[in-house]
Amino acid sequence: MKFYSTRDRSNLADLKLAVTKSLTSDGGLYLPERIDKLSPEFFKKLPELSLAEIGFEVSKLILDEIPEEDLKRICDDALSFETPLVEIAPDTYSLELFHGPTMAFKDVGARFMARLLSYLLEDKEQEVHVLVATSGDTGSAVASGFYNVPGIRVTILYPSGGVSAFQEKQLTTLGGNINALEIDGVFDDCQRLVKEAFADADLKRERRLTSANSINFARLLPQSFYYFYAVGQLMKNNKPIVISVPSGNYGNLTAGVVAWKMGLPIHHFVAASNANNVVPRYLETGKYEPGKSIATISNAMDVGSPNNVERLQDLFGHSLDELKKMVKGTWFDDEATFASMQKVWENHEYMLDPHGAVAYSGLEWYKKTIDENVQGIFLECAHPAKFDETVFKATGIEPPIPEHQKHVLTKPKRAMMMSKNFDEFKDWLLHDDGCSC
Numbered sequence: 001m002k003f004y005s006t007r008d009r010s011n012l013a014d015l016k017l018a019v020t021k022s023l024t025s026d027g028g029l030y031l032p033e034r035i036d037k038l039s040p041e042f043f044k045k046l047p048e049l050s051l052a053e054i055g056f057e058v059s060k061l062i063l064d065e066i067p068e069e070d071l072k073r074i075c076d077d078a079l080s081f082e083t084p085l086v087e088i089a090p091d092t093y094s095l096e097l098f099h100g101p102t103m104a105f106k107d108v109g110a111r112f113m114a115r116l117l118s119y120l121l122e123d124k125e126q127e128v129h130v131l132v133a134t135s136g137d138t139g140s141a142v143a144s145g146f147y148n149v150p151g152i153r154v155t156i157l158y159p160s161g162g163v164s165a166f167q168e169k170q171l172t173t174l175g176g177n178i179n180a181l182e183i184d185g186v187f188d189d190c191q192r193l194v195k196e197a198f199a200d201a202d203l204k205r206e207r208r209l210t211s212a213n214s215i216n217f218a219r220l221l222p223q224s225f226y227y228f229y230a231v232g233q234l235m236k237n238n239k240p241i242v243i244s245v246p247s248g249n250y251g252n253l254t255a256g257v258v259a260w261k262m263g264l265p266i267h268h269f270v271a272a273s274n275a276n277n278v279v280p281r282y283l284e285t286g287k288y289e290p291g292k293s294i295a296t297i298s299n300a301m302d303v304g305s306p307n308n309v310e311r312l313q314d315l316f317g318h319s320l321d322e323l324k325k326m327v328k329g330t331w332f333d334d335e336a337t338f339a340s341m342q343k344v345w346e347n348h349e350y351m352l353d354p355h356g357a358v359a360y361s362g363l364e365w366y367k368k369t370i371d372e373n374v375q376g377i378f379l380e381c382a383h384p385a386k387f388d389e390t391v392f393k394a395t396g397i398e399p400p401i402p403e404h405q406k407h408v409l410t411k412p413k414r415a416m417m418m419s420k421n422f423d424e425f426k427d428w429l430l431h432d433d434g435c436s437c
């Protein structure tokens with residue numbers, strides 16, 4: 001399988017290049033040349049398969065150059081936690097993706113990518129330096145997923161004051177091969193710094209840089225696995241399935257579309273955003289107008305210029321009409337998000353984090369305005385304890401922190417403060433000696 005650029009179908013790369021480079025040479029994103037359908041036998045046994053087993057069957061289609069036993073080991077090792085589907089009301093299901101080591105769905109992509117990258121670099125040539133811009137959850141998942149992986153160093157860029165206290169602890173307390181840079185700017189500044197670094201000729205020569213953001217296809221592919229898992233649980237009911245995805249950079253939604261292209265019976269997606277509503281507006285008006293990001297209580301979705309829209313457009317043959325047939329867009333401000341958190345707690349005793357609340361609201365909107373006779377799944381992408389202040393305000397209850405995370409709070413923060421000026425970042429990358437002090 002080769003991977004093409006969303007900007008030029010004839011610009012091809014093999015798997016190793018696609019994963020170690022992230023961005024194509026023309027500034028586009030990689031997609032696999034073919035997305036084949038899975039077999040009827042696979043769908044028949046799907047309801048019985050574990051996440052790791054699904055991962056193996058699905059990734060075989062795309063990562064066909066990796067020997068099956070190696071791929072199986074990568075899947076078993078990366079996908080070692082549960083993603084339960086919980087019915088919170090009739091035909092309303094929460095797909096809980098927060099049971100991994102950093103309590104967010106990004107663990108799925110980051111753990112898979114770390115193992116795949118390390119595998120592809122088995123010959124351990126020059127060290128690979130992973131750059132990752134984060135609005136909160138990506139950084140901690142990548143830090144945890146890549147921690148102590150040989151041959152890989154990680155630098156996390158996060159917006160100063162733009163992540164929760166708990167998230168900051170997760171980002172800045174590991175040390176070892178993980179560096180944290182606290183950028184005096186917003187998430188979009190972090191993302192721009194990373195993009196500029198990839199485009200810089202000096203850095204290209206001197207450093208082997210890659211990204212662990214959802215621009216990297218190795219992070220995107222594993223996010224399709226849990227769509228299969230969830231739909232597999234509901235296929236027996238013979239009612240159309242709608243999935244509401246809380247969206248920021250649209251990697252998660254794109255992964256769902258990949259699963260659908262592989263034959264997974266999904267009726268519609270809901271692209272649910274917060275006030276950073278560039279995609280819902282695009283679906284409504286046909287005008288794509290990326291802008292600056294706006295701070296909200298669902299901060300992992302505060303993205304003004306989402307990367308994966310380019311992939312979505314490509315997957316729908318650059319036809320807005322085709323995209324609109326499958327993806328319905330809506331958005332909610334903080335007030336509406338907060339109200340959903342309160343309502344779901346009061347009516348169903350289910351605790352939503354602010355991102356899950358946006359997704360839940362998106363599903364409610366779909367049932368009210370498009371079709372109520374569906375089975376709805378919303379993705380619950382982060383553990384409520386990651387956003388304890390907001391959750392406490394909405395429910396009056398302090399969400400309990402899982403045992404395996406408590407130690408994070410007692411560790412000292414280690415981050416370097418940096419301006420949003422590219423020259424300073426570049427200078428640091430060129431002279432950084434690997435010490436995370």
Ligand SMILES: *Cc1c(COP(=O)(O)O)cnc(C)c1O
Binds near residue numbers: 214251252300
């Ligand atoms: C990253 C994140 C999102 C947004 O996912 P995208 O793939 O960037 O659209 C939503 N919710 C949570 C909790 C996240 O961490």
